[in-house]
Amino acid sequence: MKVRRGTRSVWESRPSGRHRAAPLPRNHGRVGMLVLGIVLVVAGVGSITAVASGMTPSTRPTAAMQLQPVPAAAPAPRSSAVTRPETSRCPSTGACVDLGHRTAWIQRAGKIVYGPVPISVGRETGQRAPGPDSSATPTGSYEVTRRVADGWSNEFNQPMKWAVHFAPGGIAFHQGALTAGSNGCVHLGPTPAKEFYDRLPVGSDVFLFS
Structure with a gap:
């Protein structure tokens, strides 16, 4: 039995127990390509930024590294004042x-x-x-x-x-x-x-x- 939905047909279950999967929307392939393109662009920008800053992905600072305190400079020695x-x-x-x-x-x-x-x-x-x-x-x-x-x-x-x-x-x-x-x-x-x-x-x- 076929049921008309929009412009495409979807097969429902037949008495024989066999099923046919509903066909994917026409724009499914385009959406997938678009998502893949965005991922590649983001990854590319991250790599370019890392190279420009002199870092490879393996040398990028982690959160723990960024939070490490910078050691304070040693105080200058005091000179003895003569009274x-x-x-x-x-x-x-x-x-x-x-x-x-x-x-x-x-x-x-x-x-x-x-x-x-x-x-x-x-x-x-x-x-x-x-x-x-x-x-x-x-x-x-x-x-x-x-x-x-x-x-x-x-x-x-x-x-x-x-x-x-x-x-x-x-x-x-x-x-x-x-x-x-x-x-x-x-x-x-x-x-x-x-x-x-x-x-x-x-x-x-x-x-x-x-």
């Missing part, structure tokens, strides 16, 4: 060393003209009194006695570049490691050591306090 009382207790012109804050600077007419710069001092500073058997850096007032640009310590078999000697026992400013204690000298970085050597002639005052 007015500290400059006033030092010689008007000469070198000043603050053993407690591990800093040193040079003054001219009561004003700082170089520094403060970080230093390293004797390992036993503040623990033992300075002396021949101690690695403590002494405190007090001294004068520069000699300068050796390419010095060497025979006692400790170590270089003493830009050495500026000012205290008994060979105590001097010189270039050395800032991450470890010294044998009593005042260690400076390479550039500060050269500056102290150039700015402190023999006879210059040196004052150290803690």
